[in-house]
Amino acid sequence: MKRRWSSFSDWLDHRTGVQTAVRQFLYEEIPASSGWHQIFGSVAVFLFLVQAFTGALLAFNYAPTPGDAYNSVRYILTELTGGRLIRGLHHWGASMMIVVVVLHMVQVFLYGAYKKPREATWMVGVVLLLVTLAYGLTGYLLPWDNRAYWGTVITTRIAGSAPVVGPYLTRLLGGGGAVGVVTFARFYGMHVLLLPPATILLIALHVFLVRKHGVAPAPGDELLPRKQFFPAQVFKDTVAIFVAFAILYTLALVARVPLEQLADPTDATYVPRPEWYFLFLFQTLKLFPGPLEVLGSVVLPGVAVLTLILVPFLDRSRLVKVTKRTFALGVVVLAAIGWGGLTAAAIATTPKPQEAAQIDYSAPTDWLQLTPQEMSGIAYFRQEHCVSCHATGDGSSKLGPDLTQASIHKDAAWMIQHFKRPSAMRPGSAMPPIQLSDAQLNSLAAFLLKLNPTNASALGNAPDFATAGALVYQANQCGGCHSVNGMGMKIGPSLNGLAQRRSRSWVEEHFANPESLSPGTMMPPYSLTPKDMENLTTYLFSLPDTGGSQ
Amino acid sequence: MDNVSGPTATASDGVTRRSFYVAAIYGLGALIGAALGLPAAIYLLFPPKIRSADPFVEIGDVTSLAADSPTEMTFRRNRTDGWKVSSEKATAWVVKHADNSVTAFGPQCTHLGCAYHWDDGKTLFMCPCHNSFFSIDGKVTSGPAPRPLDRYETRIDGKKLLVGPLLAPEKHA
Secondary structure, three states: OHHHHHHHHHHHHHHHOHHHHHHHHHOOEEOOOOOHHHOHHHHHHHHHHHHHHHHHHHHOOOOOOOOHHHHHHHHHHHOOOOHHHHHHHHHHHHHHHHHHHHHHHHHHHHHOOOOOOOHHHHHHHHHHHHHHHHHHHHHOOOOOEHHHHHHHHHHHHHHHOOOOOHHHHHHHOOOOOOOOHHHHHHHHHHHHHHHHHHHHHHHHHHHHHHHHHOOOOOOOHHHOOOEEHHHHHHHHHHHHHHHHHHHHHHHHHHOOOOOOOEOOOOOOOOOOOOOHHHHHHHHHHHOOOHHHHHHHHHHHHHHHHHHHHHHHHHOOOOOOOHHHOHHHHHHHHHHHHHHHHHHHHHHHOOOOOOOOOOOOOOOOOHHHHOOHHHHHHHHHHHHOOHHHOOOOOOOOOOOOOOOOOHHHOOOHHHHHHHHHOHHHHOOOOOOOOOOOOHHHHHHHHHHHHHOOOOOHHHHHOOOHHHHHHHHHHHHOOHHHOOEEOOEEOOOOOOOOOHHHHOOHHHHHHHHHOHHHHOOOOOOOOOOOOHHHHHHHHHHHHHOOOOOOOO | OOOOOOOOOOOHHHHHHHHHHHHHHHHHHHHHHHHHHHHHHHHHHOOOOOOOOOOOEEEEEHHHOOEOOOEEEEEEEEEEEOOEEEEEEEEEEEEEOOOOOEEEEOOEOOOOOOEOEEEOOOOEEEEOOOOEEEOOOOOEEEOOOOOOOOEEEEEEEOOEEEEEEEOOHHHOO
16 A cells, blocks of 8 residues: 555656655755744735635625625525634634734844845735735725725725826726726726735735745854754644634634624714724824825835835844844834824724614514513513523523423414413413513513514514613503504504614604604603613614514 | 654654644644534534514415315515515415315426416316326326425414415325
């Protein structure tokens, strides 16, 4: 067997040369000083491969047009097993790649590894950094939620403000500053068709140049015997890759990647923010008010990139030990302080989202379809701690029966009697009577009738503001005039889609004094406590817009 | 890569360290591969969790149907296709039997999918494409059709007739 294998590999090597090539790659000699500080390049290449892999997987279930894009991302997150993990890896992988590429650059800079004859290697590396940032910029738009949309509006405006080329850039990005289908298609095309092959070519060129000139030595290396790349250095690279991967995986599993509501170009209240690694640029912009803005948006970043590319020509001094490169260290520290300060300032000035309760659209939002009565049922369900004795479709064994099982769902009248005197309806039942009014028990029954094994966890996502808001809605009998999700009367307007029609402050003022805002209205004034007002308004604003068709 | 033989280390200490390196490289690599490959396979192969509502839609009033007289009924239903939910028109040939039970046939001939119709004169379902004929209970009486007409799942709720998804052919073939 072994002989057959070795004769096969001899044949393969003779015909293709693949083993000789691998051998040359692995047994390339590296300076004696090589070690742990040179792992970042390998980690960056690895992260690129993870991005390519997870990106392809996402593309298998992604519709690259606005609107559909959002729905397909939701589909990946809520319907597909493992979809959340794959998107998490891609999302956090992007951030991590930027971190690692920058660390790689800082290491090369500190060690002076860009010096003669490695100038070209450095310059290709700077281009790779820009390509990495371009991925972040174009990928940001693709989920097509509010965050994506408004972030990209800013980006395209900045591009448009560039001197001379601005109008052309605007046209290239697909429109007069507006972000629409054309811009989306261009960004998507860049992200998946143009940038990946460019990256592969640039990485190949970068690695070729590293091999051509050899790994950069440290002063004193020439006196020491050279080492081999495999296996000691490959081992160090692999360990570093594994650590990076473990961090990335943990992030993808633990940190939820948000998906906000579908992009709404008419939402004037949205406060856009770019991804964290662009925050410093965003903040720089604010330092240059009015006509000087172009300095911060285009000129300064342009000069910075140019300086970065020209680093090997600005510093042509002899190679010295890294510990003696105090000037380089100073530059890095200053850059870090500058970057950190700008980023911190940007974070500090980010206003808190005015709606304290943000809906997470990356989880199933079946609860949005519930009527206010069923929603208030969830409030009683939580208030009475039903889950301490009952399972809800998660298979756990508890004292009472699983409430998602159809067999225990009789009609509402039976359930209400059962709630009041459990043992009268089910002899021997250990359940304590529930001390609620008939109307409240009715809500609880309505919710339980809606509950089944497939929607239990999705309904469990209902946020507290919604259940609390529904309680206020029920207590004030709003359903006597208005309808929500098809339930209620049609005397007043349907409350679905209220967020599209009115501002929050209008609604809050309207509660207090309807006559002042809609003269001749039948609606009586309501004096709600601030907390009730907030919960009710937030709940009503979260209702899906059904176009009044339900 | 172990058949790629590099210059051999002389000290046995060096050999064990070398084999530790190689084992670690392969081991960590395999771990990463599995951690990525397994979820990818699950993501691609597991069916989506369809959280659709009740698949049954009301298509009409049972009491308005005459017994043993097939009626073509059209209705709209939501079809979930991946991330898209589209409302589409659907048709059923509905037969009310003497015992008030109801059968709803899918509108396509089981031969090549043409639309068939009920021929009152012959009291048979007739497909004009290749002259397949089906009896009122959907069985093939003549022609090239390979199996009886497909049926919808049905449910009667008071007066309302509801139809669900088309049953798989094996179930009634």
